[in-house]
Amino acid sequence: MKRSIAILSGDGIGPEVMDQTIRIIKKIEEKFGHQFHLQYGDVGGVAYDKFEKHLPEMTHQICEYSDAILFGSVGGPLTESHLKKWQDCEKNSILVLRKKFQFSTNMRPIKVFRELNAISPLKESIVGANGIDFIILRELLGDVYTGEHKTYIENNLRTATDLSLYNEKQIKILAHHSFKVAQKRKSKVTSVDKANALDTSKLWRTIMNEVSNQYPDVFLEHMLVDNCAYQFMINPSQFDVIVTANLFGDILSDAAAGLTGSLGLIPSASFNEQGFALYEPSGGSAPNIAGKNIANPIAQILSFVLLLKHSFELYEEAILIEKAIHQTLKNGFRTQDICFSDNNYVSSSKFTDIILSFI
Ligand SMILES: NC(=O)c1ccc[n+]([C@@H]2O[C@H](COP(=O)([O-])OP(=O)(O)OC[C@H]3O[C@@H](n4cnc5c(N)ncnc54)[C@H](O)[C@@H]3O)[C@@H](O)[C@H]2O)c1
Ligand SMILES: CC(C)[C@H](C(=O)O)[C@@H](O)C(=O)O
Numbered sequence: 001m002k003r004s005i006a007i008l009s010g011d012g013i014g015p016e017v018m019d020q021t022i023r024i025i026k027k028i029e030e031k032f033g034h035q036f037h038l039q040y041g042d043v044g045g046v047a048y049d050k051f052e053k054h055l056p057e058m059t060h061q062i063c064e065y066s067d068a069i070l071f072g073s074v075g076g077p078l079t080e081s082h083l084k085k086w087q088d089c090e091k092n093s094i095l096v097l098r099k100k101f102q103f104s105t106n107m108r109p110i111k112v113f114r115e116l117n118a119i120s121p122l123k124e125s126i127v128g129a130n131g132i133d134f135i136i137l138r139e140l141l142g143d144v145y146t147g148e149h150k151t152y153i154e155n156n157l158r159t160a161t162d163l164s165l166y167n168e169k170q171i172k173i174l175a176h177h178s179f180k181v182a183q184k185r186k187s188k189v190t191s192v193d194k195a196n197a198l199d200t201s202k203l204w205r206t207i208m209n210e211v212s213n214q215y216p217d218v219f220l221e222h223m224l225v226d227n228c229a230y231q232f233m234i235n236p237s238q239f240d241v242i243v244t245a246n247l248f249g250d251i252l253s254d255a256a257a258g259l260t261g262s263l264g265l266i267p268s269a270s271f272n273e274q275g276f277a278l279y280e281p282s283g284g285s286a287p288n289i290a291g292k293n294i295a296n297p298i299a300q301i302l303s304f305v306l307l308l309k310h311s312f313e314l315y316e317e318a319i320l321i322e323k324a325i326h327q328t329l330k331n332g333f334r335t336q337d338i339c340f341s342d343n344n345y346v347s348s349s350k351f352t353d354i355i356l357s358f359i
């Protein structure tokens with residue numbers, strides 16, 4: 001069976017880490033006799049500079065005819081002359097893709113690699129014997145991201161509003177997802193909100209409580225978002241599954257990635273209700289390190305691992321890649337972001353060479 005994957009590398013470090021991931025994909029094809037049909041589409045700054053569009057129709061079609069999407073990252077138009085037009089958020093291709101394919105649930109696994117315990121900014125005594133291993137489930141179609149955005153003049157003052165909106169259906173999808181994921185883990189869900197101030201959060205809490213009645217085997221707790229950020233620093237191993245709204249999830253997932261030592265380690269998966277999914281690193285296009293062959297390819301490679309597991313159910317292949325990454329780290333190889341010494345790291349491509357040697 002030929003499985004097709006839409007490959008949207010984007011811009012910044014996107015194409016660099018995607019190139020390394022494609023080497024891994026080819027190796028898996030060779031080793032297991034699979035054929036993956038890779039269909040390449042321009043997106044983000046690269047597409048904008050060619051077509052003045054962040055998501056050209058052709059790229060959209062490639063996604064529609066694929067079994068899964070592997071996304072790199074997008075940072076915006078590459079050329080200075082186009083930067084002004086970048087102000088319009090609606091044109092951000094990842095937001096458009098999420099809306100078009102109704103990707104409602106985003107999953108970001110936060111795990112400190114045992115080989116990289118020392119690079120966590122937290123002391124060993126805080127990380128604790130249990131380590132850090134939790135999942136953030138972030139709602140992806142509501143909140144201030146998709147409510148009405150407006151910039152206008154009022155009382156002679158430049159003014160802007162972003163409407164935050166949730167309905168019960170959107171929250172129920174996340175609620176069910178979180179309890180089901182928790183059932184396969186440690187059966188604990190922490191629902192994070194700001195119910196002491198926001199109506200959307202009050203509704204979120206009510207729906208979480210209602211849905212929890214269907215999952216008596218899972219423990220549900222509620223936590224305010226400011227406290228959650230604090231708990232990340234003082235007791236991160238208490239978490240199993242965190243479920244939260246769009247904006248809180250965006251911010252908390254970068255903060256949680258920091259616990260592991262680098263955003264370059266954290267993959268993500270976004271699902272719609274039909275099970276179609278987009279896989280991408282949790283971080284962005286990292287313009288500060290782009291073009292230097294130093295970006296950590298792990299987040300992109302692990303995004304492919306999530307694709308193998310969740311879209312293709314190819315577990316043996318996925319586990320082999322995970323083991324190869326562990327082996328590479330165990331042997332002391334590091335990219336710059338996870339390296340203590342300034343000159344003791346290998347390039348992105350060299351790091352992938354080593355991973356490939358263990359597959
Ligand atoms: N899904 C996406 O495509 C996506 C996600 C987040 C941000 N962005 C965009 O990316 C651009 C840059 O945003 P930013 O700088 O705030 O966030 P960023 O995530 O791009 O970078 C934050 C920090 O993490 C580091 N980092 C990220 N990925 C890394 C990797 N693989 N290896 C090593 N270090 C890595 C960067 O060097 C930087 O120091 C913005 O235009 C933003 O909108 C896109
Ligand atoms: C690029 C940006 C719009 C996006 C978001 O806020 O969702 C990113 O930060 C992410 O975490 O996927």
Ligand SMILES: [Mg+2]
Nearest residue numbers: 250251254282
């Ligand atoms: Mg983000």
